[in-house]
Amino acid sequence: MSLVLPGEQVPAQHVNLKLGPGLLQLSTVNGQAAIVSTRAGEVKHSANGKKWWIEGNSRRYVPAPQESVIGVVVARSGENWRVDIGSAHMATLDGLAFEGATKRNRPNLKVGSLLYARVSLAHKDMEPELECFDAQTRKAEGFGELKGGFLVSCSLKMCRLLLDPQHFLFPLLGSRFPLETAVGINGRVWINCKEPRQTIAVARCIEAVDPDGGGLDEIALKKFFGTLDV
Template identity: 25%
Template sequence: MAVYFHKREVVVPGQLLADGRYRASDGTYDTEDGKVYSALVGLAELRGNTVKVVPLEGAYLPKEGDLVIGTITIVAGNNWKVDIGGPYLASLHANNALRRPYSDDISEYMDIGDVIVAEITAFDRRSGPFLSMKGRGLRKLEGGMLLEVSPAKIPRIIGRRGSMINMIKDHLRIQTIVGQNGRIWIKAKDTETLRLAIKAIRTVEEQAHTSKLTDRINNMLEEALSSRQSEAQSMSKEGEVKETAPTSSEEPVEAETPEVPESTSDSADEEGEDSTTEGSDETAEPKEPSEGGTEETAVAEDENQPAEIIDTEEVSEE
């Protein structure tokens, strides 16, 4: 017994993978001498004594029990024809989707263009796969968007026991349904989250053949979410309006008190006193000498001298 490949090694058609007591599985074939060969280009895996090859690319081949996402294309009688992305149109009978009694016009429940998630219950290459919607989570999908990837990469996107897709869902808090036929339904709370989910899934699809992919996707999502949180905090700080009281560097200027003009009576009294004083002290200026050569000095007498004040007490006593 011998194995001729490493874990998740890329192999090509016709490459010897193992011989001895090993059983051939998906993507492989065996010969009478007990040797197992690869039937396609893909990643070789060994689980127990079973050898399988996960294709890197390829069309979807329906299998019983697969969960698929499809679009209704035809409504005929009590049947819907559903496009599931493979070489066959799937059939869904009303009895496998509705509770009785139901209307004769089944387009009232699901019509052309509606997207559904269903399970393949049987597959015949001559008639195509048959679907059922009687199961947990099987229903018509509302809202969200469909992302198509290579069906061969679906096992890597799901991860072991759902580890990869559950990690993406937990980080981004989104709703997802992964179909084995290479269609993924995503419903996110906003456009930025949806874009980040698509980026993560596309990265898994492109790097499906590499190791430690789960850790890299986890780090990528944590960095992206941390960056978004920092941007949101900076924007909220910029949006805050701080109210401050206006301050002035100039000193207050005291109002000038207007000068009150003196009363007319006071000014008149002062003028009267001045005129009286000037009249009592007035002296005649010297005249120029006359032709006779004598100088005459004229002294002006004040004819308007004030009257003498009489003491009223003395008058009364007399």
């Protein structure tokens, strides 16, 4: 485990290096690139060393490009929408930032609509921008309006855990009953189940496993799940 403070250099190197939240690339006097931390936390990287980021215990989401988020439409501004993604500033979503959208054919979003979107632009001096398609394929790939379901708030760390395919929570619940989920890195999880009691059970399990909540492991969660009326 490597802990860093803002301004400290991080030894991130890879042919196709991708920097995640908390890291910034600077050019040194001799032309070499230096990777420095912009926040305090633990240095993390993917298994192949391609992506690096800083994992801290920040309470507020700080947008970073390519991250998936769940937002709430709060207003319409001309041909765009203003979206709350839990960051310091509202995000902007262009009316054409959807698969197959044209000026005559675009989604009819309303105030209060939930969206699963991707951060396309994030800069500390600008409002973040969103889009609801995959940048490579221009296809929706699961992004877009989330209809029905229930929105659960949790810690940013919990969302990062749930985005790991190896995490035990959703496979365990999915073996009990069908459920549909979308996880935003911004501390929001959307769940959709057939019955309200199942939705309540999922929400309580997320809260129980959250490191900022109960912090239960897989064995403890199975015992906890047995106490729920599902």
